[in-house]
Structures are given as C-alpha cells and as structure tokens.
Amino acid sequence: MTDQIDLHRANLRALKNQVRQKRLKNDRDDDLADEIQSMLDNIDDFFEYGSCEDRRGLFVTGPAGTGKSTALKHILQTNPALQPYRNEHNALVRPALSIKLPKESKTNVVVEQVFKALDLPAEGSEKLLTPMMMDALMAHKVKILHFDEAQHTVRSQTNAAFEAVQDMVKQLVDWEEWPLHVILSGMPRIERMRDDQQIGRRSMVFPFRRLEIESDKYVFAGLLNEVSADCGLQLRDNLREDDFLGRLCKSTHGAWGTAIGDIRRACFRALTKRKSELTVSHFAQEYERNTGALLKENIFLAENWEQLEVKETLKAMRDEEEK
Known part of the structure; x- marks a missing residue:
C-alpha cells in the first residue's frame, strides 16, 4: 500500500x-513578437543603410499577472536572431540581454545590473561606470536590452532620481554609434517616463490589459478546457456556464496569467484527491486556501458573488506583487 501511495x-x-x-x-503574443521583429528589422536597416527609425524604445505595460513578462521571456528565448553565440574569436555574443530589476533601482543599480548580466565586474563610481557600460554593450553586440520590473525605477524615487533614470533611457535609445533598442516592461506607471518628450517620441507602448468577462469569456473557457485536458480531467458541466466563468474572471481580477495558475491549482487539488472530474468545489477550496475566505465571502460559492470584493488578504498579496 505504501509503495502504491508513493508511486x-x-x-x-x-x-x-x-x-x-x-x-x-x-492572444497578445503574436502581436508582441511582430513588434520585436520590427525592432530587429530596424537594427538591420542601421547596419545595411547607416540609418534607422528613431523609435528604439518599447514600453510593455500591464497589471500583475496579465502575461507580459512570460510573453517577453518566451519571445526573447526563441527568436533565432536573439540567441547567444560565439564569434570567430570564440567570444560570447549576446544579441539580447534581459535583466530583472530589483526594488528601488536607481541609475547606479541599473548600471550594476547590466555589468552583472554581462558577467563583468562593476568597480568604480556611477560616473565612471556608465560610459564603460555603453562600451560593454557595444563590445558584446547587444542589440536589445530588456529591463523587467521597470516600475522599480519609478517607485519611491525623488524627482532627481527619476529624472536621472529618464536621462539614462534617453541616452540608450538615442545612441548614434550603436542601434541599441530598449524594452521596459512592468506596471502601467512606467509610462510616466514617456512624459519626457524625447522618450515619448522615441518609444512605443504595448499594453497588456485585464480580461473582461463579457468580451473575453472564450479565453477563460479555453484555458479551462486546455489545462483540465492536460491534467486528464473531465469538466463538470456547470464549469462551462457563464456564471462560473464570471466568478473565475472576478476571482483572478481578469489577469490571464493569474487565471492559469488558479486553474492549475484547482486541477492539482482534484488529482491529489484522485478525482477524474474538475468541479466548482476544487476552485472554492483553493480560493479559501489562498485567501482565508469564509463561505459567505467565497466568490465561487456565494450567491451574491458579483457584489463581493476579492478577499482582502488576496488583494494585499497582489498589491505587494505590484510594488
């Protein structure tokens, strides 16, 4: 028996x-891939014709859990033109560099993170290191520089610190000697950087938005079908109804990535209990586990679910993720 349980x-x-x-x-993946391919075409124009489009910045914005970071990671890791390789001198060339910024990233932290990503030491003052960073990016032939969690350059900064970050972004996207393109991904507040006219006219915005049940019902239904099938589970009929899809949308704040995680956990709960069918109770139990919600507060069980707010403990956790 023990062996069977272990198996x-x-x-x-x-x-x-x-x-x-x-x-x-x-649904946004292909459009984002097209935007990044346009950046690569623009870079090719620079090398072939000596000039290219001024817009070298891309702001990929959206609330937590909407799928922006996952989509970018996939594209940067799978586009053949962006994969690392060794040149004729056996030196490592990295066409794309992706950096996840820590909290409260001032310009000195950003510079240090670039050196770290290039496996280079960062010793000296910011004034000394900044031009060295530019030289290193060119030497390593970095064409696309991606900063994830870019809201950390905006949050809790003084005006002077924020303007310094803006100046650094301007310097990177207005580099005459090298066609570096910069992607900044994060919470919608990073668009504040574009209030600077030079950054605004040299960049584009690609938003990831929360899903809405009326227009995006098919998305939630599709995720339910795909994840449950991957787990070998049948869907109970009421999980296909509009009422349940609305509850699922509300409980996840309409965040695509969050919905995937919650559906997976409900499926895993069913599998742990050796069930062959996914039911509302599996979602309700996971919601309770995640939020501490009482029966009357549980969006998956309460009759007045449309009037309920997502349990405060969950909201607090997700607010913390967005900081």
Whole structure:
C-alpha cells in the first residue's frame, strides 16, 4: 500500500511539473513578437543603410499577472536572431540581454545590473561606470536590452532620481554609434517616463490589459478546457456556464496569467484527491486556501458573488506583487 501511495505521488509530481512547464499562448503574443521583429528589422536597416527609425524604445505595460513578462521571456528565448553565440574569436555574443530589476533601482543599480548580466565586474563610481557600460554593450553586440520590473525605477524615487533614470533611457535609445533598442516592461506607471518628450517620441507602448468577462469569456473557457485536458480531467458541466466563468474572471481580477495558475491549482487539488472530474468545489477550496475566505465571502460559492470584493488578504498579496 505504501509503495502504491508513493508511486501515485511520484506520478502526480511528474504530471504537475509537465503541466507547469507547458506554455499557454496569450492572444497578445503574436502581436508582441511582430513588434520585436520590427525592432530587429530596424537594427538591420542601421547596419545595411547607416540609418534607422528613431523609435528604439518599447514600453510593455500591464497589471500583475496579465502575461507580459512570460510573453517577453518566451519571445526573447526563441527568436533565432536573439540567441547567444560565439564569434570567430570564440567570444560570447549576446544579441539580447534581459535583466530583472530589483526594488528601488536607481541609475547606479541599473548600471550594476547590466555589468552583472554581462558577467563583468562593476568597480568604480556611477560616473565612471556608465560610459564603460555603453562600451560593454557595444563590445558584446547587444542589440536589445530588456529591463523587467521597470516600475522599480519609478517607485519611491525623488524627482532627481527619476529624472536621472529618464536621462539614462534617453541616452540608450538615442545612441548614434550603436542601434541599441530598449524594452521596459512592468506596471502601467512606467509610462510616466514617456512624459519626457524625447522618450515619448522615441518609444512605443504595448499594453497588456485585464480580461473582461463579457468580451473575453472564450479565453477563460479555453484555458479551462486546455489545462483540465492536460491534467486528464473531465469538466463538470456547470464549469462551462457563464456564471462560473464570471466568478473565475472576478476571482483572478481578469489577469490571464493569474487565471492559469488558479486553474492549475484547482486541477492539482482534484488529482491529489484522485478525482477524474474538475468541479466548482476544487476552485472554492483553493480560493479559501489562498485567501482565508469564509463561505459567505467565497466568490465561487456565494450567491451574491458579483457584489463581493476579492478577499482582502488576496488583494494585499497582489498589491505587494505590484510594488
């Protein structure tokens, strides 16, 4: 009996890992891939013709859980033109560099993170290191520089510190000697940088928005079908109804990535209980586990769910993610 239990757990762990590893496609993925391909075409224009379009910045914005970081990561890791390689001198060339910024990233932190990503030491003052960073980016032939969690350059900064970040972005996207293109991804507040006219006219915005149940019902239905099938589970009929899809949308704040995570966890709960069918109770139990919600507060069970707010403990956790 113990051996059978251990085997079940091992098989379940393997299946859960397989399901987590599978990437689900966002409706915005292809459009974002096209934007990045346009950047690469613009870079090719620079090398072939000596000039290119001035717009070298891209702001990819959206609330937490909407899928922006996952989409960017996938594109940067799979576009053949952006993969690292060794040149004729056996030196490592990295056409794309992706950096996740820590909280409260002032310009000195940004510079240090670039050196770290290039596996280079960063010793000296910011004034000394900034031109060295530019030289290093050119030497490593970095064409696309991506800063994720870019809201950390905006949050809790003095005006002087924020303007310094703006100046650095301007310097990077207005580089005459090298056609560097910069992607900044993060919460919508990063668009404040574009209030600077030079950055505004040299950049574009690609927003990821929250889903709405009336127009995006098919998205939630599609995610339910795909994830449950990946887990080998049947869907109880009422999970296909508008009422349940509305509850799922509300509980996830309409965030595409959050919905995927919540559906997976509900499926894993069903599998742990050795069930072959996914039901509302699995979602309700996961919601309670995640928020501490009482029965009357549980969006998946309460009759007045449309009037409820997502449980405060969940809201607090997600607010913290967005800082």
